[in-house]
Amino acid sequence: MSNSPEEPRDRPIVDPATGAVIRTVPDSTPGEVDAAVRRARAAFLDGPWPALTRTQRGRLLLRAADVIEEAAESLYRLETLNNGRPVTETRAQLSRVPEWFRYNAGLLAAQRDAVLPSDGPYLTYQRRAPLGVCGVITPFNHPLLILARSLSAALATGNTVVVKPSELTPLSTLELAGLLHKAGLPEDVVTVVTGGREVGERLTGHPDIAKITLTGGTEAGRAAAVATAARFARVTAELGGKTPIVVFDDVDPEVAAEGAAFAAFVAAGQSCVAGSR
Template sequence: MTITDTRAPEAPSGAGTRDIVNPSTGQVIRTVPEHGAAEVDSAVAAAKQAFESAPWASLHPSERSRILLRIADEIEASTEELYRLEALNNGRPVTETRAQLSRVPEWFRYNAGLLAAQRTAVLPSDGPYLTYQRRAPLGVCGIITPFNHPMLILARSLSAALANGNTVVVKPSELTPLTTLALLPILERAGVPDGVVQVVTGAAEAGRRLTEHPDIAKITLTGGTETGRSAAVATARRFARMTAELGGKTPVIVFDDVDPREAAEGAAFSAFVAAGQSCVAGSRFLVQRDVYAAFVEHLTARALAIRVGDPTDPGTQMGPLISARQRGKVADLVDSGRAEGARITAGGSVPDLDGDLAEGFFYSPTVIADATMRMGVAREEIFGPVAVVIPFDTEEEAVAMANDNPYGLGAGVWTHRLDRGHRVADSIRAGMVWINDHHRLEPSLPWGGIKESGIGKDAGIESFDEFSWLKTVVARIAPDSVDWYGGAGTERLN
């Protein structure tokens, strides 16, 4: 595979196109069709026909499992070109995209393993009955992915959907469709039948139609909270299933029993990886007062030392934001924090870069100290390389501050006290909590939040099971017949 193998479905004559921009330079790197509602309808119809003709759903689970394993092998063989393509498309440094995409095959192997080992239950029944359960695929599933982790987030849901025999329509972010399109020939080589996976390259209209389409049995969406709210209403109208990973404002609590340098250097990853464009980015650092000043000093030093530049350079540690619009939003929020009295100890501006990079959408790693919980920077999702640092005094206060937010996706706790770590993790209202680490994930770990951070789980057996429906079969095995109205068998109501 080469990076030129990024084929999008044809758009009707006269339909528009979209320029795909390298966020490091602002230059166009590819043009794809701008699909809308009509193209979504066509893609869903093709996926439905592929499902109903049953070349995929009717395969024995062991054969589907083998194909998923071949997908993993094909992705592994293509990892270098895929991670370079992703770095070109979304601006993350190749060190990050290499590390992330090298793990993508794990999700296909994990779900292949779940499929191969899948069991259904025989249930206890009174009397002469054999009661058992079967699982069946849902049908056509829609997967809507974001710009920040295009391939990894797609793999989490796609591997589970395919394992269960579904067909799929994927709508990647209109900003970053290239690795999703590059996956199509990989699936073909691995043996996935034609029509089983469809891709539409559109924006809001395409996403809205996919969530509203009457033939979509399940939507998996990663995006903003308002987008998720609209999708939830659309799917609820027809009682379709939905999994949504939405916004976040992740608290990272640092207690005074840890070395502030150790905590700052470890926690910096949570704030600045992916240029802070992650739903679980550590954006609220709640630091116990005795180590507050030292933590701010060390986090500031780490932020100032991060090498910002060309994502294709292996020496680069942070790339650009995805767009000029996103950079403007981040800059406005930082300015609001400054205006409200917070102290900018690092960044807070656009870095001075040369050549083509001067036209990119870069923003310096930023530390905002002496913030309060009432400031906008402490409450709103920034989605940029900005760490907001707030002091606290007691454990109870830290937990209350951590929970004082409408989101509940992730949280971090830094402490060397075992009892405190588990106690605080148990008290935080979030779907995922890391102790002395951040953003750790595995195919077996259910990923998802509560409150306005979404519903349902990606990854893990919880996600796998949500891509099928459960059927209960009750078989009467007694030799005699039942004649309720003739007086036989009236000792109980069936």
């Protein structure tokens, strides 16, 4: 952590439809990112989280799914207010969020250690173990859906997580963190740090972050890969793409044209799987 004083700052979060400020959130300093990682590491090593059995973690994920589902309407509207996406699209997308928690709870229940065949008088076995503190960096276009995918898997495996949402759309992520605590998640197992590029750079470069999952642009993904490679940490990057549209000869051209237009322009074309070629 830097020895120089760091003044707390606030960042206005704007409704893109009107330009009005919805609320302000902290613009985290590098020192605050360090503090969040430190708390997450303490929760991983010394809190109640490591003592939970696989079954107990699975039950907690199922409770979290129920709590999220109960709050669905307010989450739809908050995310739509924050990123400007039509509420019908947001409702359809966020309906999948509880399912990610249920899916990973199901994997947790079905998970078995494997004994693998090998030559000679040996047994080779495979076990799954948590990495430690993971960082999840999410984009503005699908804040909760993309977060739920990585977060539920990391929690199922027993990791603790520091989340950095897009500086444009942090509100539904902050709300989700509160819902997880309401469901019984122990303190500091999931922490949210808000802010821009400086926050993301500090998180990806932090020596106690064992893995980064990032969804964003190519430049951000490249920077995260370089920062994690310096300490041999893991990174998964989902970056922008030019998804192809394939039309088979037995498809009605009108139906194909409508599907292609939807694929290209859903979410105003701001999607990592936009059908754009």
